[in-house]
Amino acid sequence: MVTIKEVAEEAGVSVATVSRVINQNGYVSEETLEKVKSVIDKLNYKPNSIARSLYHKTSNMIGLIIPDITNPFFPELARAVEDVAMMYGFKVVLCNSDQNPEKEMKYLDLFKEKYVDGIIFTTQSQESTVYSDLNVPIVALDRIGDTTIPSVVSNNYKGAKKATELLLQKGVKNIAHIRGPKNIAPSEARYHGFIDAVEGKGVNYTISEAEFQLKDAERKAEQFFETHTGIDGIFCSNDTIAAGFLKVALKKGIKVPEDLQIVGFDGSFFGEFIYPELTTVSQPIYDMGAVATRLLIKIIQGNQPEKLLYEMPTTIIERGTTR
Amino acid sequence: MVTIKEVAEEAGVSVATVSRVINQNGYVSEETLEKVKSVIDKLNYKPNSIARSLYHKTSNMIGLIIPDITNPFFPELARAVEDVAMMYGFKVVLCNSDQNPEKEMKYLDLFKEKYVDGIIFTTQSQESTVYSDLNVPIVALDRIGDTTIPSVVSNNYKGAKKATELLLQKGVKNIAHIRGPKNIAPSEARYHGFIDAVEGKGVNYTISEAEFQLKDAERKAEQFFETHTGIDGIFCSNDTIAAGFLKVALKKGIKVPEDLQIVGFDGSFFGEFIYPELTTVSQPIYDMGAVATRLLIKIIQGNQPEKLLYEMPTTIIERGTTR
DNA sequence: TTGTACGCGTTATCAT
DNA sequence: ATGATAACGCGTACAA
Numbered sequence: 001m002v003t004i005k006e007v008a009e010e011a012g013v014s015v016a017t018v019s020r021v022i023n024q025n026g027y028v029s030e031e032t033l034e035k036v037k038s039v040i041d042k043l044n045y046k047p048n049s050i051a052r053s054l055y056h057k058t059s060n061m062i063g064l065i066i067p068d069i070t071n072p073f074f075p076e077l078a079r080a081v082e083d084v085a086m087m088y089g090f091k092v093v094l095c096n097s098d099q100n101p102e103k104e105m106k107y108l109d110l111f112k113e114k115y116v117d118g119i120i121f122t123t124q125s126q127e128s129t130v131y132s133d134l135n136v137p138i139v140a141l142d143r144i145g146d147t148t149i150p151s152v153v154s155n156n157y158k159g160a161k162k163a164t165e166l167l168l169q170k171g172v173k174n175i176a177h178i179r180g181p182k183n184i185a186p187s188e189a190r191y192h193g194f195i196d197a198v199e200g201k202g203v204n205y206t207i208s209e210a211e212f213q214l215k216d217a218e219r220k221a222e223q224f225f226e227t228h229t230g231i232d233g234i235f236c237s238n239d240t241i242a243a244g245f246l247k248v249a250l251k252k253g254i255k256v257p258e259d260l261q262i263v264g265f266d267g268s269f270f271g272e273f274i275y276p277e278l279t280t281v282s283q284p285i286y287d288m289g290a291v292a293t294r295l296l297i298k299i300i301q302g303n304q305p306e307k308l309l310y311e312m313p314t315t316i317i318e319r320g321t322t323r
Numbered sequence: 324m325v326t327i328k329e330v331a332e333e334a335g336v337s338v339a340t341v342s343r344v345i346n347q348n349g350y351v352s353e354e355t356l357e358k359v360k361s362v363i364d365k366l367n368y369k370p371n372s373i374a375r376s377l378y379h380k381t382s383n384m385i386g387l388i389i390p391d392i393t394n395p396f397f398p399e400l401a402r403a404v405e406d407v408a409m410m411y412g413f414k415v416v417l418c419n420s421d422q423n424p425e426k427e428m429k430y431l432d433l434f435k436e437k438y439v440d441g442i443i444f445t446t447q448s449q450e451s452t453v454y455s456d457l458n459v460p461i462v463a464l465d466r467i468g469d470t471t472i473p474s475v476v477s478n479n480y481k482g483a484k485k486a487t488e489l490l491l492q493k494g495v496k497n498i499a500h501i502r503g504p505k506n507i508a509p510s511e512a513r514y515h516g517f518i519d520a521v522e523g524k525g526v527n528y529t530i531s532e533a534e535f536q537l538k539d540a541e542r543k544a545e546q547f548f549e550t551h552t553g554i555d556g557i558f559c560s561n562d563t564i565a566a567g568f569l570k571v572a573l574k575k576g577i578k579v580p581e582d583l584q585i586v587g588f589d590g591s592f593f594g595e596f597i598y599p600e601l602t603t604v605s606q607p608i609y610d611m612g613a614v615a616t617r618l619l620i621k622i623i624q625g626n627q628p629e630k631l632l633y634e635m636p637t638t639i640i641e642r643g644t645t646r
Numbered sequence: 647t648t649g650t651a652c653g654c655g656t657t658a659t660c661a662t
Numbered sequence: 663a664t665g666a667t668a669a670c671g672c673g674t675a676c677a678a
Contacts, residue, residue, distance in 0.1 A: 001380075001435070003671055014649045019673055026674085027647050049436040050376045051671035054654050057324075059373070061416075070402050072592075075392045082392075082419055091433060093384075094417045096405055110414060112324070113372040214595060243596045250598045269395075270593040272537060273566045275573045326655055337665045342657060349658090350663050374655035377670045 002043045011039040022047055053115050061091045062296060063111040065121040067099050071212075072240070072268045073285065074122075077141070080289025081120060088297050090117065099123065108134065118296045137299040139292045142186060150299070152292040152310045156186045156265075159281040159314030160193025163235050163263045166279075166316060168197070170261060170323050172233030174204045178220070178245065180212055180237035187212075190237050190265060206231070210241050217244025225252055232260055239264035239271050239280055246274065246321060262321040276320025284312050325366045334362040345370055376438050384414045385619060386434040388444040390422050394535075395563075395591045396608065397445075400464070403612025404443060411620050413440065422446065431457065441619045460622040462615045465509060473622070475615040475633045479509045479588075482604040482637030483516025486558050486586045489602075489639060491520070493584060493646050495556030497527045501543070501568065503535055503560035510535075513560050513588060529554070533564050540567025548575055555583055562587035562594050562603055569597065569644060585644040599643025607635050 004022075008015045013032055020026040021036045028036075039045075053059045064081050066074045082092045093116065095107045104123075111119055118137040140151040167175055177194040180187030191207075198205045206228060210220040217236075221244050236242035242264030246256060254260050256276055264271060267282025291310055299305060327345075331338045336355055343349040344359045351359075362368075376382045387404050389397045405415045416439065418430045427446075431454075434442055441460040454461060454472060463474040490498055500517040503510030514530075521528045529551060533543040540559075544567050559565035565587030569579060577583050579599055587594060590605025614633055622628060 001671095004673095005671080015672080016649060016674080017647090020648090023673075029647060032648085046432060046436055048671050049433075050373060050382070050438055051654090052673080053373045054371075054377050054656090054671080055673055057654080068402070069392065069398045069405075072395075075398050078417070079391070079393050079419060082417070091416060091418075091437075093414060094401070094405070095414075096402060109369060110372075113369055114414075115373055240596075247596070247598045270596050273563075273570070273593050274597045275570045324655095327657095328655075338656080339658085339665055339667090340663085343664090346657080352663060355663085371655050374670090375657080377655080377672095378657050380670075 001048070002045045004045070004047065007036070007039050007043055007045050010043065011036045057115055058117050059115040060089055061093055061114065061116045062293075062300075063093050063095065063107065063114075063116040063119045065095045065097050065104060065107055065119065065123075067122060068096050069094065070096075072270065073266060076269075076285045077122070077289040080286040081293045084290045084293035085297075090297065097121075097123070112136065118300045120292050120296055137296055139296040139299070141288060141292050148308075150295060150305045150308050150310070152288050152295065152312065153186075154283040154288060154312045154314050156189035156314075157193040157196075159265065159283070159316075160190035160235070161197045162193075162314070162316055163265065163281045164194045164197035166318075166322065167233040167235060167261055167263060168201065168203060170233070172203075172261060174206075174231050175233045175235065176206045176208065176224070176228065176231050178208050178210050178217075178224075178234060178236045178241050180210070180241065182209075184212075187237050194235055210237075210244070212238050212240050214240055214244050217241040218248055221245045221248035225249070225254075233262075234260065235263050235265075237265060239266045239268040239278060242278055242280070242321075243270065243274060246276075246278065257321050257323045261323060263316075264321075267315075267317060271317075271319070279319045279322040280317050282315045282317050284314070288312050324371070325368045327368070327370065330359070330362050330366060330368050333366065334359045380438055381440050382438040383412055384416055384437065384439045385616075385623075386416050386418065386430065386437075386439045386442045386444075388418045388420050388427060388430055388442065388446075390445065391419050392417065393419075395593065396589060399592075399608045400445070400612040403609040404616045407613045407616035408620075413620065420444075420446070435459065441623045443615050443619055460619055462619040462622070464611060464615050471631075473618060473628045473631050473633070475611050475618065475635065476509075477606040477611060477635045477637050479512035479637075480516040480519075482588065482606070482639075483513035483558070484520045485516075485637070485639055486588065486604045487517045487520035489641075489645065490556040490558060490584055490586060491524065491526060493556070495526075495584060497529075497553050498556040498558065499529045499531065499547070499551065499554050501531050501533050501540075501547075501557060501559045501564050503533070503564070505532075507535075510560050517558055533560075533567070535561050535563050537563055537567050540564040541571055544568045544571035548572070548577075556585075557583065558586050558588075560588060562589045562591040562601060565601055565603070565644075566593065566597060569599075569601065580644050580646045584646060586639075587644075590638075590640060594640075594642070602642045602645040603640055605638045605640050607637070611635050 004015050004018050008018045020028045085092050097104045120139050122141040140149045179191045210217045264278050264280040267280050271278035271280050327338050327341050331341045343351045408415050420427045443462050445464040463472045502514045533540045587601050587603040590603050594601035594603050
């Protein structure tokens with residue numbers, strides 16, 4: 001690893017001069033400029049970013065905390081964050097919290113130690129690790145409440161309402177909503193969207209619950225189809241649950257979308273892998289990540305965010321599980 | 324951010340003493356030990372890891388370069404790397420290279436600047452960015468050739484052979500292999516596994532090719548079923564291709580697995596999301612990541628790897644697309 | 647226009 | 663057993 005000192009010696013100048021040409025500030029004569037530049041090239045000198053960090057107390061890194069990269073929702077998000085971050089010269093440290101507050105705390109400490117310039121985090125759970133008094137720019141994704149932290153969310157309520165209305169409009173008479181876990185904010189919002197779409201409309205509806213996991217969804221689906229008959233439309237709280245219900249329905253010989261229509265939520269890529277393809281409420285996942293990152297960088301650069309809540313629109317993608 | 328100096332002042336000792344209690348080396352009397360410890364707790368002091376890095380030229384970070392976290396193969400791998408790394412006190416910087424040599428080089432420079440202690444990388448392409456003369460411990464995943472770098476791979480050849488033999492044994496008479504891109508090593512190995520399983524066995528076989536992407540697979544499947552009749556078994560180079568072919572077959576009313584059996588490769592999670600569930604050759608993705616990380620850490624700690632090639636076994640998971 | 651010297655927070659060597 | 667101090671690589675007052 002070649003240092004600024006070696007460059008200085010080789011160029012016959014002082015380290016200060018070299019520093020000046022690197023950072024393009026201060027005066028430096030045309031002549032020495034060229035000289036130093038050529039030596040930098042020759043030695044393939046790269047300023048040591050650790051030393052820089054120590055001095056500046058910044059690292060050009062941003063920390064990203066997500067529950068689990070293995071959950072299909074997050075890779076695209078992470079990708080967006082990295083793409084945008086890189087575009088602005090920031091690197092990304094990715095951490096999987098597993099929704100575990102201890103882990104989250106550990107990562108936050110880590111981030112402070114490393115002088116990360118900002119933090120983006122997603123928690124699907126309600127209970128909050130203390131993310132305030134952290135003294136580092138921070139943006140939340142998919143998180144509500146905690147009104148002091150700028151957040152980027154998608155419009156879960158509205159998307160759910162639209163999805164339910166779509167089913168109704170497609171002639172569904174007996175509709176079900178398979179809601180997600182109660183402690184997860186988006187799941188709650190989607191539930192309310194559903195309720196507000198069916199209440200007072202004179203339609204029969206029923207509510208069940210499932211985890212956001214295929215196996216559990218399948219179990220719940222088995223039970224569901226045992227105990228409920230005549231259901232001709234299901235709005236599921238996410239695509240994983242929808243996939244589970246679709247699988248079981250198909251297995252039972254129920255015709256989709258002829259006799260049963262299904263709508264999921266998220267716009268996960270695997271919605272296109274299954275047949276019939278899943279109709280779903282698509283979240284602009286990549287955009288959410290990109291917006292959050294731009295917002296964070298803005299804050300890092302000293303600008304105040306214009307608003308605290310950035311709500312991104314959802315889109316219905318009609319595919320094979322609706323008529 | 325409280326520094327070692329502040330702790331020293333508060334405790335009425337020198338920074339050297341504080342450093343000794345932190346690092347548990349050198350002599351320090353019982354009395355001052357207690358005193359310093361309590362001050363550290365009181366002030367919630369955490370040693371600044373940047374300053375440490377500057378001195379030690381290590382960072383307790385490892386760099387991970389993958390093509391694209393959005394590709395379903397990689398989240399699990401990344402997760403494994405992070406889990407194991409964390410277990411040993413290392414953090415992970417994740418980078419998506421998009422198979423782009425320029426990006427790779429950029430990340431490698433970045434890693435050197437940041438004093439990463441080691442690098443794990445995956446390239447599916449053959450052409451090699453110069454990963455040697457890097458002067459940093461390094462481990463390759465899913466990569467062959469380039470014999471100087473320790474590698475962790477799964478046994479693509481053998482898995483493909485077994486998959487093909489499974490189809491044959493299940494009574495397939497006219498078999499097809501949909502191979503992946505020619506410049507991707509695993510795709511090549513699987514192709515040879517297939518060939519060696521059918522050659523000289525007196526079975527009819529045919530080869531087609533598709534990208535590892537759903538849309539392309541579907542297009543190729545449409546063409547395939549137009550031009551080939553009587554095919555009753557397909558071994559696909561990965562699960563994505565298999566999903567595409569299955570979808571199109573289902574759409575065309577071909578009965579799976581009665582009239583057509585399909586086997587994929589990878590063991591991707593979405594194999595269980597589709598119906599019938601995909602029979603596949605499962606790679607121990609998590610284990611591969613874990614083994615690679617342990618290997619890297621071993622090297623970082625100064626031990627030489629026992630061998631240069633760690634070959635992990637594949638397993639056939641029989642599910643709904645075979646009889 | 648250029649160079650000297652100190653500070654960023656930590657560790658390790660060498661005195662004491 | 664403890665303290666002073668150089669060093670890690672860089673950036674910037676300040677002096678020249």
